[in-house]
Amino acid sequence: MARAIDESKLNRIHAATLQLVVEHGYGGASIVSIARRAGVAEGYLYRFYPSKHELVVSLLFNKVNQLISKLKELLENDTVTRSIIEQLILGIFELAEIEKNDILFIHSLMHHYHFQISTSQREEIRLLCEQVIALGGRNGELEASLTPEEVYTMCFLYPIEFIHLRIKGFLGKTDWSAEEKQRVITFCINSLKPV
Amino acid sequence: MARAIDESKLNRIHAATLQLVVEHGYGGASIVSIARRAGVAEGYLYRFYPSKHELVVSLLFNKVNQLISKLKELLENDTVTRSIIEQLILGIFELAEIEKNDILFIHSLMHHYHFQISTSQREEIRLLCEQVIALGGRNGELEASLTPEEVYTMCFLYPIEFIHLRIKGFLGKTDWSAEEKQRVITFCINSLKPV
Amino acid sequence: MARAIDESKLNRIHAATLQLVVEHGYGGASIVSIARRAGVAEGYLYRFYPSKHELVVSLLFNKVNQLISKLKELLENDTVTRSIIEQLILGIFELAEIEKNDILFIHSLMHHYHFQISTSQREEIRLLCEQVIALGGRNGELEASLTPEEVYTMCFLYPIEFIHLRIKGFLGKTDWSAEEKQRVITFCINSLKPV
Amino acid sequence: MARAIDESKLNRIHAATLQLVVEHGYGGASIVSIARRAGVAEGYLYRFYPSKHELVVSLLFNKVNQLISKLKELLENDTVTRSIIEQLILGIFELAEIEKNDILFIHSLMHHYHFQISTSQREEIRLLCEQVIALGGRNGELEASLTPEEVYTMCFLYPIEFIHLRIKGFLGKTDWSAEEKQRVITFCINSLKPV
DNA sequence: AATGAATGAGTATTCATTCAT
DNA sequence: GATGAATGAATACTCATTCAT
Known part of the structure; x- marks a missing residue:
């Protein structure tokens, strides 16, 4: 009987938060600015999240999940390690091309003092990296003594840092070609x- | 003759700032807490820096310079690329072992929205990486088509991220052995x- | 025929309001919490009261009326002052034993900055106290020069404060015996x- | 070397807080209004108190202490119970005549949901009341079976409530004569x- | 009739910065 | 020179109230 929840408002809050955290950092993304950009009242987001922190944590969780799901799916449908890694990294690039803020958002918060990729997601990542190592070991594509940390560093962190360095123009260039992805x-x- | 600036006070301010930024992030390191830990008055540091931001920028500059100098020195005294890279990475580890806050400080700010390694330092890093590539190319130790970005990523960013992941216990472990450094x-x- | 107002809903709102004001004070009893405890929608109570304030005022009025009616009834059916006073005070205790929140509610609001026993009720109380004095004077049970204020203080305020002090354990004890009532x-x- | 703390500012904060709590209740005495009336910056009082609540608690403590000291002093210098009680009540009236907000402030908070006379002060009051009872018992001035609660109620609470009822004009009158005090x-x- | 989505003015509190001493 | 008293704009968050459905 009451009016239905306007889903688009919640979406706009998410989009505004993501955008402002990327543009001005967590501290610079104030509730007022988020609400204003989303076109909702300041107090509105507290109907869904108990605090600004929780809102951002939840958003981070979802964005990281996208990445994890991507790798999971690849591992289920492919058995060539090389191809899996290729698809994963291409997937990260694709995400950055479609919605570069997603990657910048993850990058910004994974290094932020008050945030961390959640314990459960870190565990998931570790297991997936171990799967990659096991598979790569069986068909001789990967060094047997590889650690999950190394796989994580090269397959997740390295592409994310690369994209970040490029978008921020750290050493000049601000985009990338197909060759560079390869x-x-x-x-x-x-x-x-x-x- | 005017009284000389009390160097020890300035040093204490630097140490306190570094420590508190590492412990509580940039936002959590308040001027009051810095002044208190350094044992100086709140207003004192404004004699040297126009703002908290400038103080931290300057500190970051110095810490990054240490790293750059290290590499510079190595490049001047050695001609075996492998050995240069080894010494550089060992140097970064050594720094983290002696004063782990230095590395955490750099790590914290190089990813912080309001900070960046300065343009001039970025340029210096680029030139050094090019020197490494040139040297490695001459004696066939490195792939000829390597970009400065790749060298920077593997020789600077990777060890720093590795150390950070370890200290924060991202995947469990919180320190590293001599073998792991190798x-x-x-x-x-x-x-x-x-x- | 229009649907009758759902009396039970209104009752539940009243009960919830009383309870929450006693438990958390006027400021701590939010509309959301009242509505939730009453099992009605937040907006519902605005059909009956223009504001939270009016709701509480009306509730206070009713609770104070109970007390006034008690005394009125006693004055109509009894002519021994001592017995009237005894019955009144026992009545207040009884109320506190059956539903201690009623007394705590009155106590909480009669001292609250934004509330007051209504002018008309204050007048009623004054008249009743005068009746008590007149009656007590006629049969020599009470001092002739007594003021309504004094009667009010001893017969209403004192028992209410006593009960409040006890329930809150001001000086240790949190209940009372039959002897203590006497x-x-x-x-x-x-x-x-x-x- | 820095400028000295302006004592008068702290005094003005205390006065403003007292006044505004009396005028508009605890909830109605906002930090902005307190600061404005005291003529200081909003943030200033946080140099002395960690929160609005602590500020008010401390003020209440001091005001109640005044009352306790009064009774203590009387008990040390007098041995006639009647005279002690008389002086105490006259003291409370005097306080209300000199600075009626002090009494109203105590009255307002001693009944407020979030405040209470501190445990230690309650204990002090209990001991003093016991002293009064003991003294009054020895020289036959007071009923032997009296409880501290009864002494507290009549010697503290009753005069405070009386003054409050008068100032608020509960039953009409808003002041009191020397005869009424007697x-x-x-x-x-x-x-x-x-x- | 009844709901609860949505509002936004209001709250306490923080903290980099200034400047009288 | 060095201090730390004082400022006030900015912050996250609350909640009585409105009104589309």
Whole structure:
């Protein structure tokens, strides 16, 4: 009988939060600015989240889940390690091309003092990296002694940092070509393959 | 003769700032807390820096310079690329062992929205990375088509991220052995060497 | 025929309001919490009261009326002052025993900045106290020069404060015995009787 | 070397807080209004108190202490119970005549949901009341079976409530004559004396 | 009739910065 | 020079009230 929840409002809050955290950092993304950009009342988001922190945590969780799901799916449908890694990194690039704020958002918060990728997601990542190692070990594509940390570093962190450095123009360039994507992949695979 | 600036006070301010930024993040390191820990008056540091931001920027600049100087020195005194890279990474580890806050400080701010490694330092880093590539190319130790970005990523960013992940216990472990340091070096060199 | 107002809903609102004001104070009893405890929608009570304030005022009015009616009834059916006072105070205790929130509610609001016993009720109380004085004067049970204020203080305020002090455990004890009730009555009568 | 703390500012904060709590209740005395009336910056009082609540608690403590000290002093210098009680009540009236907000402030908070006279002060009051009872028992001025609660109620609470009822004009009058003060005293003593 | 989505003015509190001493 | 008293704009969050459905 009361009016239905306007889903688009919640979406706009999410979008505004993501955008403002990317643009001005967590501290610079004030509730007022988020509400204003989303076109809702200041107090509205407290109907869904108990605090600004929780809102951002939840958003981070979802964005990281996207990445994890991508890798999970690849591992289920493919058995060539090289191809899995290639698809994963291409997937991260694709995400950055479609919605570059998603990657910048993850990047911004994974290094922020008050945030961390959740314990459960870290565990999931570790298991997936172990699967990659196991698979790569069986068909001789990867060095056997590889640690999950190394796989995580090269397959997740490295592409994310690469994209971040580019978008921020750290060493000049602010975008990337198809060749450069391939180079990131090659670079990653080379570092993981047996000596 | 005017009284000399009390160097020890300034040093204490620097130490307190570094420590508190690492412990509580930039936002959590308040001027009051910095002044209190340094044992000086709140207003005192404004004699040297126009703002908290400038103080931190300056500190970041110095800490990054340490790293750059290290590499510069190595490049001047050594001509074996492998050895240069090894020494650089060992140097970063050594810094983290002696004063882990230095690395955490750099890590914290290089990803912080309001900070960036300065343009001039970025340029210096680029030139040094090019020198490494040139040297490695001449004696066939490195792939010829390597970009400065790749060298920066593997020789600076990767060890720093590794140390950070460990100290924060991202995947469990919170320290590192001599073997693990060697592994980071090998991993880095493998990724850069010719295929 | 229009649907009758759902009396039970209104009752539940009243009960919830009373309870929450007693438990958390006027400020701590939010509309949401009242509505939730009553099992009605937030907006529902605005059909009956223009504001939270009016709701509470009306409730206070009713609760105070109970007390006034008690005394009125006693004055109509009894002519022994001592017995009237005894019955009144026992009545207040009884109320506190059956539904201690009623007394705590009155107590909480009669001292609250934004509330007051209504002018008309204050007048009623004054008249009743005068009746008590007149009656007590006629049969020599009470000091002739007594003021309504004194009667009000000893017969209403004192028992209410006593009950409140006990329930809150001001000086340790949190309940009262039959003897203690008698003592309150004696104490009250002693203070009002001729010297 | 820095400027000295302006004591008058702190005094003005205390005065403003007292006044505004009396005028608009605890909830109605906002930090902005307190600061504005005191002529200081909003944030200033946080140099002395960690919160609005603590500020008010501390003020209440001091005001109640005044009352307790008064009684203590009387008990040390006098041995006639009647005279002690008389002086105490006259002292409370005097306080209300000099600075009626002090009494209203105590009255407002002693009944407020979030405040209470501190445990230690309640204990002090209990001990003093016991002293009064002991003294009054020895020289036959007071009923032997009196409880501290009864003494507290008649000697503290009753005069405070009386003053409050008058100032608020509960039953019409808004001040009191010397005779009326004497009457309060007589009333109090009568209620406590042996039957 | 009854709901509860949505509002936004209001709250206490923080903290970098200024400047009288 | 060095201090720390004082400022006030900015912050996250609350909640009585309105009104579309």
